[in-house]
Amino acid sequence: MTTTTAVRAAARVVGAVKVYGGGDTAVHALDGVDVAFPEGRFTAIMGPSGSGKSTLMHCAAGLDTLTSGAAYVGDTELGSLDDRRLTLLRRDRIGFVFQAFNLVPTLTVAENITLPLDLAGGRGDPEWIDALVDVVGLRDRLRHRPCELSGGQQQRVAVARAFAGRPEVVFADEPTGNLDSRSGAEVLGLLGDAVRRTGRTVVMVTHDPVAAAHADEVVFLADGRLVDRMQSPTADTVLDRMKAFEVRS
Amino acid sequence: MNASVRLSLSSLRAHRRRFAGTFVAVFLGVAFLAGTLVMGDTLRASFDSMFGEATSGTDAVVRGADAITTPGEAQGIRQPVPTSLVNAIERVPGVAAAAPNIQGAGQLVGADGEPIGGQGPPTLAGNWITDPKLNSYRLAEGRAPARSGEVVVNRGAAKKGGLKIGDTTVLRTPDPVKVTIVGLATFGGEDGMAQVTFTGMTRADAEKYLTAKPGEAAGILVRAGPGVGQQELVHRLTPVLPKGVEAITGQESAQENTDMISSQFLTVFTTFLLVFSGVAMLVATFSIHNTFAIVVAQRTRENALLRALGASRRQVSASALAEASVVAVAASAAGLAGGIGIAAGLQALFPAIGFPFPDGDLVIKTLSMALPLVVGVVVCLGSALLPAVRAGRTAPLAALRETAVDASGASRGRAVIGAGLGALAVALALTGVLVSPSVWPAGLGALLALVSFVILGPVAATTAVRLLGGPLDRLRGVSGALARRNALRSPRRTAATASALMIGVAVVSLFTVFGASLKATMDQTVSRSFAGDLAVSNPSFGAGGSGLSPRLAPAIQRLPEVDTAVGLGRGVAEVDGRGRALTVTDPAALARTFDLGTVQGSLARLGTDGIAITRTEADRLHLHTGDTARLAFTDGKKEDFTVRAVYGRSELAGDYVITRAAWAPHRIQDSDTLVAVTLKSGVSADAGRAAVTKVAAEYGNPQVQTRDDYARSSAGGIDMMLTLVYALLALAVLIALLGIANTLTLALHERTRELGLLRAVGQTRAQLRAMVRWESVLVAAFGTTGGLGLGAFLGWVLVKASDGASDTAFAFAVPPARLAVVALVGLAAGALAGLRPARRAARLDVLRAIAME
Structure with a gap:
């Protein structure tokens, strides 16, 4: 492919179609989506429930496969990869933050942070990880188990883990969905800082306009299609945009 | 339908997979138990019918009235009856026919030069009774023996030895007799009486080779004429019989024979199997308990919700128990069917491996169905009881709590109770070993040790897994x-899973250690008391084999390489009212080839009225050298012997030694069990062995072994027993492995979300499989280590206690190679058990x- 845009895409999908089921009951979760997530940017994917935003993220991150179309991380086309290569790609080039149950309960905080690196059998960059621990503010909790942490602390550990291997892109799936607003703001702040201060790329699925406001750009999905994009969003503009969907539907 | 029952049924339907392991464990245990019982009854019934059919033509048996039974023998040795009595019996009114029944040991040599049978069941030879109704064998092919050297053999023996009509072979009686097979016979419609081999000779040959004196027979078989009943026949016979000879009915005789087989073979066989099905059931108890405990734990939220909605404790418990009873009844019922299937399968399999098993219906008694059913249901319900009670105790609030990592199990109380019991167990065992040697306190200590191991399991699990997983x-x-952290998650669960395997491995190692110790004991016995260079013997086991020709020892003695060759024969007599085995030999030579310990008096001149006795027997009978002992022989004669020597060591020489001359008047069939050879100085063992082997070849080719080989081969039977034990314990180990696999599957189900996370952040399928497999191996390693330790300790206790409690000195031996194999098998089994759960987990979407809630 030829990159004409000034900014390279960390991840993108082209003509993405995802159909669940078949025949009369077939559901088009994605119905021809083209979207690129530019490098060094914080992009939020928004849309009402059932809009296909989670499916889009899952397919872009190699957790799910497209029915047709293509998904890329960097220049790698995911559809051509078998399960092993996909796993290695997730391990080495992608970071994840899920809504809940992000951590392995038997591992300590420190071990959870370095889990993808340990799985790869490498040691990663100790200085980088050390810096991360300070950024997420968990230095005194490193030897604790996840069950000894609050929900907000757990999500901060998850954020540290997501960035531990310096992935090309970090996907976050409703990372603040289970948190109170203060903890949520902390976690979103961390994600934003990672992008702005260290040039990482973050793609976040959310239905919360306040969360989306932390992003550089918001892409709106409805009925499996990309319907709008918004640069430099604020909570109010996003909320207004969302309300417009609801009126239409 | 009751609400609890409805709940449990719907839960069973929803979680069928969870109970698969429990079902299989109960099924296997019950099937094994039921199969054993049904097979035992069927075998018993078929032996009954086989004997009934074979001896239906015999209405009365005339035989010696008194039997001398030595310890360890089921059937006594009777005084022979004179064959001349046949004529007197035939003259009794109502007697249609009478025939002497001459019987002795006779081992056939097969087409390959190897002896047939001899490993357990008797190898018999006798006269071919010409009256077909009196003969318990039927001619199936060929003809009856007519000339000297012609024989009929039972078809089973012929098949086994690759012999056919017209073949010439050797019959060891024990003197080798050249025989030609002219006919094949069946017994009760089968190829033989179980594995017993039989060779029928002409009456003249039988008298010549099988009895000490011509004109003697083991008994006389009598057939009644029309209209005379068996009882009536016995009444008519009794007056013509001399003193010391009795008549019994044919039915009584058949009953005695079947009883003997039952007590000697079937009862031992079924008891043996029952013990192992007990071990399997014990192991099953642990895996079943574990499954229910996990299922209840997984359902905490559900049960809490029920409690919050108003279900009583009793209702929640009852619903859990109802679930268990459905599984118990279904699995036990299936197990019964499986047991019948096993018995039927064995019935089909036995003839294929040359073990006659009469056709006919399986004997299925109520007891053999009821007992396994009850055991299966009780084991299953008993295992589910505690978890069910725990389910009832669920607090309604638990519905709202997140179930955290279970740290229970390693409580202080448990540690204290377990350690206390363990100490008590060790104390009891040591008392039984050291203070007052006895097997009972030692056995009780062993049992307590097992219990304390099970109680301490959860306490030990944490440390053990940490150490083993290091x-x-x-x-x-x-x-x-x-993997290590996962195995540490719930110490109680890990311990319960491992306990099942631990018991299995403990029993395996117990037998391994005990077997090795027995072997070491035999080895030690031979090397301590056998002072000769070579041993000549016929390897046999149980009642089989025919021993050695008494003429072999003198023949070997004539060799220029040989210093002394002494044959040991066997006689029986009653001493002080009890049957005793006598060693019949040349006592002077015996003293040269065996280390008899401290000898008081001399074995050199026992003569025909002297006897040598071991210290222990002499002490028991309060005899000293110069005293007189009265011996009663099978021929009814009583003779006084002077004690001329008392010796210390009896292991190979036996407790009583008399000369051949003293035994000659009372002898039955002559045979030696062992010929011990000392070589002249300067003769190498190889040269001596070659010379002796050459001579032995003319006497039926018995085995000639050096001292070391002889010591090793005396323990050969133990390996055979161990193999059988291992095969039977495989079931218990299999059940333990199913338990590990089942626990693992359930645990993985609990961790679904975590597994998803691991896969998402980059754990490959191979890594996930390795993680699950290693967890399984760790649990197995914990169980195996505990089992090895426990088994070795129990083995030590058992050996030491037997050592102290009996006269025989027991050696204790730990076989490192074998135990290492046991450990490796345990670990490999763990890896195997983890295979399926690992595959399933790796397939996870x-x-x-x-997304799973």
Whole structure:
């Protein structure tokens, strides 16, 4: 492919179609989506429930496969990869933050942070990880188990883990969905800082306009299609945009 | 329908997979138990019918009235009856026919030069009774023996030895007799009486080779004429019989024979199997308990919700128990069917391996169905009882709590009770070993040790898994570390899973250690008391084999290489009212080839009225050298012997020694069990052995072994027993493995979301499989280590207690190679058990796993 845009895409999908089921009951979760997530940017994917935003993220991150179309991380086309290569790609080039149950309960905080690196059998960059621990503010909790942490602390550990291997892109799936607003703001702040201060790329699925406001750009999905994009969003503009969907539907 | 029952049924339907392991464990245990019982009854019935059919033509048996039974023998040795009595019996009114029944030991040599049988069942030879109704064998092919050297053999023996009509072979009686097979016979419609081999000779040959004196027979078989009943026949016979000879009915005789087989073979056989099905059931109890405990734990939220909605404790418990009873009844019922299937399968299999098993219906008694059913249901319900009670105790609030990592199990109370019991167990065992040697306190201590191990399991699990898993972190990286942490998650669960395997491995190692100790004991016995260079013997086991020709020892003695060759024969007599085995030999030579310990008096001149006795027997009978002992022989004669020597060591020489001359008047069939040879100085063992082997070849080719080989081969039967024990214990180990696999599957189900997460952040399928497998191996390693330790300790206690409690000195031996194999098998089994759960876990859909609530 030829990159004409000034900014390279960390991840993108082209003509993405995802159909669940078949025949009369077939559901088009994605119905021809083209979207690129530019490098060094914080992009939020928004849309009402059932809009296909989670499916889009899952397919872009190699957790799910497209029915047709293509998904890329960097220049790698995911559809051509078998399960092993996909796993290695997730391990080495992608970071994840899920809504809940992000951590392995038997591992300590420190071990959870370095889990993808340990799985790869490498040691990663100790200085980088050390810096991360300070950024997420968990230095005194490193030897604790996840069950000894609050929900907000757990999500901060998850954020540290997501960035531990310096992935090309970090996907976050409703990372603040289970948190109170203060903890949520902390976690979103961390994600934003990672992008702005260290040039990482973050793609976040959310239905919360306040969360989306932390992003550089918001892409709106409805009925499996990309319907709008918004640069430099604020909570109010996003909320207004969302309300417009609801009126239409 | 009751609400509890409805709940449990719907839950069973929803979680069929969870109970698969429980079902299989109960099924296997019940099937094994039922199969054993049904097979035992069927075998018993078929032996009954076989004997009934074979001896239906015999209405009365005339035989010696008194039998001398030595310890360890089921059937006594009777005084022979004179064959001349046949004529007198035939003259009794109502007697249609009478025939002498001459019987002795006779081992056939097969087409390959190897003896047939001899490993357990008797190898018999006798006269071919010409009256077909009196003969319990039927001619199936060929003809009856007519000339000297012609024989009929039972078809089973012929098949086994690759012999056919017209073949010439050797019959060891024990003197080798050249025989030609002219006919094949059947017994009760089968190829033989179980594995017993029979060779029928002409009456003249039988008298010549099988009895000490011509004109003697083991008994006389009598057939009644029309209209005379068996009882009536006995009444008519009795007046013509001399003193010391009795008549019994044919039915009584058949009953005695079947009883003997039952007590000697079937009862031992079925008891043996029952013990092992007991072990299997015990192991099953642990895996069943574990499954229910996990299922209840997994259902905490559900049960809490029920409690919050108003279900009583009793209702929740009852619903859990109802679930268990459905599984119990279904699995036990299936097990009964399986047991019948096993018995039927064995019935089909036995003839294929040359063991006659009469056709006919399986004998299925109520007891053999009721007992396994009850055992299966009780084991299953009993195992589910505690978890069910725990389910009832669920607090309604638990519905709202997140179930955290279960740290229970390692409580202080448990540690204290377990340690206390363990100390008591060791104390009891040591008392039984050291203070007052006895097997009972030692056995009780052993049992308590097992219980304390089970109680201490959860306490020990944490440390043990940490220790055993230590190397994993370094060797297997993060997969190993995760495996170790997972095994540590619930110490109680890990311990319960491992306990099942621990018991299995403990029993295996107990037998291994005990077997090795027995072997060492035999080895020690031979090397301590056998002072000769070579041993000549016919390897046999149980009642089989025919021993050695008494003419072999003198023949070997004539060799220029040989210093002394002494044959040991066997006689029986009653001493002080009890049957005793006598060693019949040349006592002077015996003293030269065996180390008899301290000898008081001399064995050199026992003569025909002297006897040598071991110290222990002499002490028991309060005899000293110069005293007189009265011996009663099978021929009814009583003779006084002067004690001329008392010796210390009896292991190979036996407790009583008399000369051949003293035994000659009372002898039955002559045979030696062992010929001990000392070589002249300067003759190498190889040269001596070659010379002796050459001579032995003319006497039926018995085995000639050096002292060391002889010591080793005396323990050969033990390996055979051990193999059988291992095969039977495989069932218990299998059940334990199913338990590990089942626990693992359930645990993985609990961790679905975590597995999804691991896969999402980059754990490959191979890494996930390794993680699960290693967890399984760790649990197995814990169980195996505990089992090895416990088994070795129990083995030590058992050996030491037997050593102290009996006269025989028991040696204790730990076979490191064998135990290492046991350990490796345990670990490999763990890896095997983890295979399926690992595969299933690896197939997990990542997205669905993460999304699972």
